[in-house]
Amino acid sequence: MAQRKLNxxxxxxxxxxxxxxxxxxxxxxxxxxxxxxxxxxxCTPIMSxxxxxxxxxETANILAEANWISVFPKHFNEGWLDGELPKVLAxxxxxxxxxxxxxxxxxxxxxxxxxxESTFGSPVKMITVxxxxxxLDRLTSVCANLRQRLPDTVICAGNIVTPEGMYELVHNGLVxxxxxxxxxxxxxTTRLKTGVGYPQxxxxxxxx
Numbered sequence: 001m002a003q004r005k006l007n008x009x010x011x012x013x014x015x016x017x018x019x020x021x022x023x024x025x026x027x028x029x030x031x032x033x034x035x036x037x038x039x040x041x042x043c044t045p046i047m048s049x050x051x052x053x054x055x056x057x058e059t060a061n062i063l064a065e066a067n068w069i070s071v072f073p074k075h076f077n078e079g080w081l082d083g084e085l086p087k088v089l090a091x092x093x094x095x096x097x098x099x100x101x102x103x104x105x106x107x108x109x110x111x112x113x114x115x116x117e118s119t120f121g122s123p124v125k126m127i128t129v130x131x132x133x134x135x136l137d138r139l140t141s142v143c144a145n146l147r148q149r150l151p152d153t154v155i156c157a158g159n160i161v162t163p164e165g166m167y168e169l170v171h172n173g174l175v176x177x178x179x180x181x182x183x184x185x186x187x188x189t190t191r192l193k194t195g196v197g198y199p200q201x202x203x204x205x206x207x208x
Contacts, residue, residue, distance in 0.1 A: 005198065005199040005202040006199050006201040006202050006205075007184065007199045007200050007201055007202075008200055008201045010199075010201065011201055028044040028045075028046075029042060029043060029044055029067055030042070030043070030044070030045060032045070034154050034176040034177070035170070035176055036147060036151075036155070036174050036175075036176050037125075037151075037152055037153055037154040037155065037176050038151070038152045039123070039125045039126075039152050039153060039154055041069075041093050041125055041126065041154065042067075042093055043067045043068065043069055043093045043094060044066060044067045044068050044069075045069075046066075046068045046069065047068070047069040047070075047071055047096070048060075048063060048068065048069070048070045048071055049071065050071040050072060050073050050074070050096075050098040050128060050130055051073060052073045052075065055070050055071060055072055055073060056072075057086045057088060060072070060086075060088045060094070060095060061086075061088050063094065064088055064091050064094040064095075067093070067094060068094065069093075069094055069095060069096060069126070070088075070094060070095045070096070071095070071096045071098055071128050071130075071156075072095060072096070072097060072098060073098065074097075074098045074099045074100055074105060074109070074130070076097075077097065077099065077105075077108045077109050077111075077112045078108065080112045080115065080116075081108065081111060081112060081115070085115070085116060085119050085120075089116050089119075089120060090120040090122070092120075092122050092123065092124060092125045093125065095126070096126035096127060096128045096154075096156060097109050097112060097113060097124055097126075097127050097128070098127065098128040098129070098130050099127070099128075099129055099130075100129070100130065100131055101129065101131055101136070101138045101139055101142045106129075106142060106145075106146065109127060110149070110150070113127065113150075113153075123152065123153070124153065125153065125154055126153065126154040126155075126156060126177075127146070127150070127153055127154070127155055127156070128155075128156040128157065128179070129142060129143055129146065129155065129156070129157040130157070130158065130159070130179065131158075131159070132159065132182070132190065133159075133182075133196075134157065134158045134159045134160040134165055134169065134179070134182075135160065135165055135168075139157060139169070139173065140168055140169060140172050140173040141173075142173075143155055143157050143169065143173035143174060143175050144172065144173050144174050147173075147174040147175075154176045154177060155173075155174070155175050155176050155177070156175065156176065156177035156178070156179060157169050157173060157175045157177075157178065157179065158178055158179025158180065158181075159179045159180065159181055159182050160178060160179070160180060160182070160207070161180060161181065161182050161197070161198035161203040161207070162198070162203070162206065162207065163206055163207055165178075165207075166178050166180070166207045178207065180200075180203050180204050180207050181198075181200055181203060181204075182196060182197050182198060182203075183196055183197020183198065184197060184198070184199065184200035184203070
């Protein structure tokens with residue numbers, strides 16, 4: 001019999017003994033090292049979605065105050081090629097540029113990353129390569145190419161929901177961070193329109 005797959009709504013956290021006396025004592029900031037990138041990031045490991053209905057400059061400024069990471073939608077790159085760069089881009093622990101897998105997308109993102117570095121004096125630490133179906137060979141090859149061109153940069157890519165997908169991106173795409181989740185978002189219509197998806201808690205648990 002197949003094991004039941006779970007969403008986060010199916011599980012609860014069991015409380016255990018703790019030496020923490022107050023929530024005020026908790027510090028969620030962590031310094032991260034990565035498998036391939038030489039850059040390190042010190043932040044709270046919470047990332048906003050690279051959707052224009054979720055992440056923009058205004059929300060990025062708010063999230064940066066909590067030391068969270070804002071993943072900017074890829075269409076922001078076009079405006080940042082020549083336009084004014086927002087000051088939040090100087091906080092390189094608190095954002096990621098993003099792109100798709102087309103040559104135009106990746107070249108545009110690299111140009112923006114170089115402009116940010118020359119403007120603020122510090123490199124872009126993280127980029128995100130995002131497509132709906134992270135199982136396409138194209139995603140793996142694009143990530144591997146970006147790793148050659150940007151060896152110090154943290155590369156995040158997805159989306160996948162199985163250990164096989166994660167293995168492909170890490171071992172062949174040379175990706176540092178994998179985006180896990182297809183069809184589980186509250187506003188996502190992928191599951192309804194295509195029948196593609198995987199319960200999110202099980203996806204995260206199985207892709208460790």
